[in-house]
Amino acid sequence: MEWRKHIIADETVLLGKPTVKGTRVSVEHIIGLLAQGWTEQQILENYPRVNQESLQAVFSYIQECLKDGLLYTNS
Template sequence: MNWQEHIISDKDVLLGKPIIKGTRVSVELILELLATGWTDKQILESYPQLTEQNLKAVFGYLKDCIQHEFFFPLPKSA
């Protein structure tokens, strides 16, 4: 999966947040929906401009962010 074919950042759209190419749907929104229990099916029905490949690209993007250490360090648990 080449997430770069699906996710872009444009300073003129949503202040440069990563979005699904050709939309104003942010990676952040997709992650928020998934984190609150939405299914892929619910997201695709609510945002018909998205595809399954777009959703897979979000995870590819996150994987690369983590591999390149673009994340917030978490404190050690006691």
């Protein structure tokens, strides 16, 4: 999955947070919904501009961030 086709960071949208392209839905928000127990289907139903491919891109983006050590741990 080439997440760069679906996830963008634009300084004029949500202060540059990574978002689903063409929306104001941030990667952080989607991950937060999943952490609260939302299903992928619930996200797709409530955010019609987000599609299955967008969700896959979010997962791919997060996986790459973890792999590259871009997220911090408590030490």
